[in-house]
Amino acid sequence: MIKKLMQSIRDYKRPAIETPVFVGIEVLFECALPFVMAQLINHMTGESMDPIVKYGSILLVMAMLSLLFGVLAARKAATAGAGFAKNLRHDIFYAIQDFSFADVDRFSSSSLVTRLTTDVTNVQNAFQMMIRIAVRTPLMMVFSLAMSFSINPRMALLFFCVMPVIAIALIWMIRTAMPIFRRIFKKYDALNNSVQENIAGIRVVKSFVREEYEREKFYRASDEVRKDFTHVERILALNSPVMSFCMSASMLLISFFGAKTIVNSHGTSLNTGDLSALISYGVQLLMSIMMLSMVFVMLTMAQESARRITEVLNYENTLHSPENPVMEVADGSVDFNHVSFKYNEKSKRNALTDIDLHIESGETVGIIGGTGSSKSSLVQLIPRLYDVTEGSVEVGGIDVRNYDVDTLRDAVAVVLQKNVLFSGTIKDNMRWGNKNATDEEIVEACKLAQADEFVSKFPDGYDTYIEQGGTNVSGGQKQRLCIARALLKNPKVLILDDSTSAVDTKTDALIRQAFMDKIPNTTKIIIAQRISSVQDADQILVMDGGRVVEQGNHESLIAKNGIYREIYDSQTKGKEEE
Known part of the structure; x- marks a missing residue:
């Protein structure tokens, strides 16, 4: 000692x-x-x-x-x-x-x-x-x-x-x-x-x-x-x-x-x-x-x-790069091979159980489910924020444990539920995504995330100072800035973990349309509570109790009359009553 x-x-x-x-x-x-x-x-x-x-x-x-x-x-x-x-x-x-x-x-x-x-x-x-x-x-x-x-x-x-x-x-x-x-x-x-x-x-x-x-x-x-x-x-x-x-x-x-x-x-x-x-x-x-x-x-x-x-x-980090790590991620394909996961080895209950899933590179995948269904737990395994308990997660056809950790995380951008902005200008915050990003690249990323609209109205524009924690911008503005920051990484996989929850439905739709038009080769995984945020996805996962209980596109899931249909009906019924 x-x-x-x-x-x-x-x-x-x-x-x-x-x-x-x-x-x-x-x-x-x-x-x-x-x-x-x-x-x-x-x-x-x-x-x-x-x-x-x-x-x-x-x-x-x-x-x-x-x-x-x-x-x-x-x-x-x-x-x-x-x-x-x-x-x-x-x-x-x-x-x-x-x-x-x-x-x-x-x-x-x-x-x-x-x-x-x-x-x-x-x-x-x-x-x-x-x-x-x-x-x-x-x-x-x-x-x-x-x-x-x-x-x-x-x-x-x-x-x-x-x-x-x-x-x-x-x-x-x-x-x-x-x-x-x-x-x-x-x-x-x-x-x-x-x-x-x-x-x-x-x-x-x-x-x-x-x-x-x-x-x-x-x-x-x-x-x-x-x-x-x-x-x-x-x-x-x-x-x-x-x-x-x-x-x-x-x-x-x-x-x-x-x-x-x-x-x-x-x-x-x-x-x-x-x-x-x-x-x-x-x-x-x-x-x-x-x-x-x-x-x-x-x-x-x-x-x-x-x-x-x-x-x-003296603590040995449980997540580290292997001796001869893979230094390049080929594409944005993601595979879950019979994955089970628990946060604590001593825990008797799994957070995720037997997840078997394939996502093609460039696909848009929506994930929906109730609170506590382990949606966030699932996506946090992709950039190896946690290691699986059983099975394996692959990105670009290679087990994430075989990658250099920094290389993997550079290829996978995650916008988490708790959006964090740091004290400094908007430009400073954007360059967390890419420290060498030009002003033009920052503006382009903000346009994709529908953030340029409000940033350009600030007196100081992109030089506007963000207070610690982003307290001087609204929740929706903070979410859009965090999405723009993630886009500056030019990731092969983009994960939005309920990251448009504070954004109105019109802006949410504009963001999704921009993704389809501007970054078609990037794999997009969107966790959402609103059906409208995921209904255009190539495939939709419905999670419950740490398992994928339904899987398919919007039309096929509606036809199943399962959990997805219940959520859809409850949300559309509310809109009709309004």
Whole structure:
């Protein structure tokens, strides 16, 4: 886990190495200060200022040098920590870009956001502590003990009296806190999920006047995090009083036995300056232990964050290109060979069952069916957004698993149910389909999708800025822009997953007619709720319960008097009544 995370240091290795070096020099000067102070006290005779000037000057220089290297260490640690966090976020984000839909479903989008933000911040703080505080404290402890033993070994042994108490307290706190931190991060995921869901559906929330319900839902999720944090903070709060008690006990022991030694030996075994130095070293030693305990607390919290991050970094994408992939899609023919599919291997129920289907290149295929009939699941297997559980899907006569993934997806354009436009101009959004598309090609694609009509009326035309999520265009306009973007790929297979649902029937008909006239060689698969959107298709599939229950053209399906006829009658009857 550590090795994996350390790969993200990369171009920040130098400040990461310089920091502990500067810390070591800082500690060296800091630990020498009590010794020089002891010499100053021991040489104060009241007869001359020379010892005070001499040792005072040395103290001043050493203090300034300690400060200088401390500042340098802090600056380098900040640079290394910020750079490490930046690289780590990039590595996680790049890893997520390779995830399939199934991989994202496995982690959940809210959990991935938490790992990119909160978890990275926790690991960044721990990293900065590791290269600075975690280096400083052991060095300070070693040097302080060494100097204490050089002054008076017997007195130095008193420091070890409180060590068992500190060790027991630290072990107990870490072992108790770790499971709680693991639980907290899972609840953070749930909290973030609640926020994302609310923001994404804020219009629905307001239209149904559900603000109070959402507030209570968020409060409950937030309160769950608060309860666990309160619990763990109560445990960790014991750290400071335990350390303070141990420090006070050590100072009392050293002061008592030190004073007793001075009195009994008349200053021969121990003098006032040495006792002062011992007390200073005792403070340094115990402060180091206190800082070390804080490091352990931070590492305890960061350990769970590090585990969650490396889980993403080490995750093997379930969808990847084979060793010797096919780099060209011959045509737009599509075959489903006894395909069954489930979203989760542990699920007992198939989303699709035994789909056997052939679509000729250039055909127009309509898919219709009720909600939950797995229409979207079917078409998502074509560009290999998911892998089949059983059987195979072929495009251009070759199993989709044998293609280079990018090559396959370049040949298959999908306009999904949830249309997404990104912040930027209309041209910027269009070039997602083809980054090298000319202005003329963009206009032509928009004309095919019946989008040029409204885009040309905007004051800035194709340079009109689209807000994040496309909030400044209507649902129908957004759908047409997304269709135009897909057309710019010049795909061999074009899939419209209920992508004209917000478009009026006249515009819908114009789009379909443009497809027939302008892209006759492209295979067109249209999922729709309206019969009028698919009735001119070469073949129509009727789906129910993850199966193709009816198949044929409009006339043959009407003649069967099945589900298709029922849908047709219900829609045409409604129109007649109007």
